[in-house]
Amino acid sequence: MTANRDTHFDPIRFRHHLHRYPELSLNEQKTASEITDQLLKFGLTPKTNIGGHGLLVEIKSRNPGPTTLLRADFDALPISETAQHDHASRHHGCMHACGHDGHTVSLLTVANRLSQHPPASGRVILLFQPAEEIGQGAKMMLKDPRMQDLQPDYVFAYHNLPGHPLGSVVIKSGVFACASIGVKITLTGKTSHAAKPEKGRSPAPAVARIMDYLHQMPEAFEEAFSLVTLVHVKVGNEGFGTAPGRADVMATIRSDDNYALEHMKKSLQNFAKKQAESYQLGMNIDWIEPFSATVNDPIATDMVIKTANSLNYPVITPTEPMRWSEDMGEFLQQAPGALFCLGSGVDHPELHNPDYDFPDALIGRASRLFLTLIKQLHG
Ligand SMILES: [Zn+2]
Ligand SMILES: [Zn+2]
Structure with missing residues (x-):
């Protein structure tokens, strides 16, 4: 790979930086350019401005194989942060209250690793999506002609979930979110x-x-x-x-x-x-x-559960779908895959609450799960 690779990427520092400077849905220009810069530092070449501020990067092997797409979102919410910590939002009335800063950094951690150890076969696409909170980002990206020839075999994403043990995997086949x-x-x-x-x-x-x-x-x-x-x-x-x-x-x-x-x-x-x-x-x-409803494919769900088991992450199978909605459902209408949750801690403040902050301990857990999944699919 290229010589300018960033070997000093500090995921937690990067997450705190994103948290300090959140941007509302459809206005995530700076966040998108920071993600782009970081991918370039890894020696990767992202495609930018896909359906607005969306971007993606492809990491290919010379050997034929499947295409797997991993997606993270990066917009923030119109909520005033009440926490006083050092990385509290500097943008008044706007905060990362849903943990999209953490989802993004988890995927950047995967990008960093894959830039050094690419998949042995096929192709991995890492997709960074804006405007999730208003249900527009996925649709806008999918309409972009550059998305047409990607044709992934599987798509995966995770959302952090307060109220569940830290790092536990919450997933079910069929309808996962309303x-x-x-x-x-x-x-x-x-x-x-x-x-x-x-x-x-x-x-x-x-x-x-x-x-x-x-x-x-x-x-x-x-x-x-x-x-x-x-x-x-x-x-x-x-x-x-x-x-x-x-x-x-x-x-x-x-x-x-x-x-x-x-x-x-x-x-x-x-x-x-x-x-x-x-x-x-x-x-x-x-x-x-x-x-749209987020509908998980049974085979993809099984892959996530097996991967979680291999890493000794506890797996929780809810009987009912999540009441909230996620526009990952749009990607899951295009290709089989799964959205799963990773517990943010039993007593962690709820999503969209003014005292919420993404738990940094999840970054390593999430990226390990993604990388193990990729290893299983691509060798
Ligand atoms: Zn949200
Ligand atoms: Zn969210």
């Missing part, structure tokens, strides 16, 4: 004097019915696991003199089945439309941040 979508329903009527509400058209009764419908939706769709969370409601403005003329209702809908989610969407749309009509309101419905 499909989800956000909905914003805007109802427009006419404001009026609060003393003469009959002169206006208040959206309040329609809002009450829609809220009730959202609450009852999971019971009505019991063919699949489903969950509806009302996240925001606004009716009119604060003021005792005016009856409201506008309302917003926002909710998140989840299901372990893509078709069930579609069914729920249609029913909600029809119900809201009927309410708008009967109360003579204008209605607009926006669907935001759609995620």
Whole structure:
């Protein structure tokens, strides 16, 4: 390989650096260029600006063999960090509260090792994905023509998971993480004097019915696991003199089945439309941040479990899918593979919490698991 290889890569230092300077989804320009620079220091040549700030690097053997794609995400969240540690976020109102800094550094550690010890056969693709939190990054990357000829045989990724023993592997075959979508329903009527509400058209009764419908939706769709969370409601403005003329209702809908989610969407749309009509309101419905269900291939799941066993990592098989969503589901619609979790510690702060910080001890564990998996697939 090239002479400028970085033999002094310090994964924890790099992780802390990324943590200090987080960037929101679709704005990860600096993070992408830091990852690129690091790959170049390893003597690797990444392809950059794939579907936005995405990038990937291929490490090939001369011998024919399978193609394995490993994916990490690198965007942060609009949350203010409360921790006081030395690597706390320097970007106000933005933090790596989901551990994507750790996922990225785990994959860079794999890149460093493979740059020195390439696979004996086939090809390993290390893919760094932006904009996971808003469900856009995977789709944007997959649309890029440069992704078309990659055709991986297997795709793998991991997410850290608080509430489970540090380094334990949580994985199941079939649906691993739910499909989800956000909905914003805007109802427009006419404001009026609060003393003469009959002169206006208040959206309040329609809002009450829609809220009730959202609450009852999971019971009505019991063919699949489903969950509806009302996240925001606004009716009119604060003021005792005016009856409201506008309302917003926002909710998140989840299901372990893509078709069930579609069914729920249609029913909600029809119900809201009927309410708008009967109360003579204008209605607009926006669907935001759609995620497909993440479905794990049984053979790929088995490979991860066997690899974990060979490393003496405890394996936990959940009976139900994770309620959250992950846009790794998009890659898993293109090729068989698996998303698994690595426990972040039983008492570790939850994902998306302001006191969360990725546990550094997972970097070595994750990269070892990936490298062992690659050894098994590529020799
Ligand atoms: Zn997240
Ligand atoms: Zn995440």
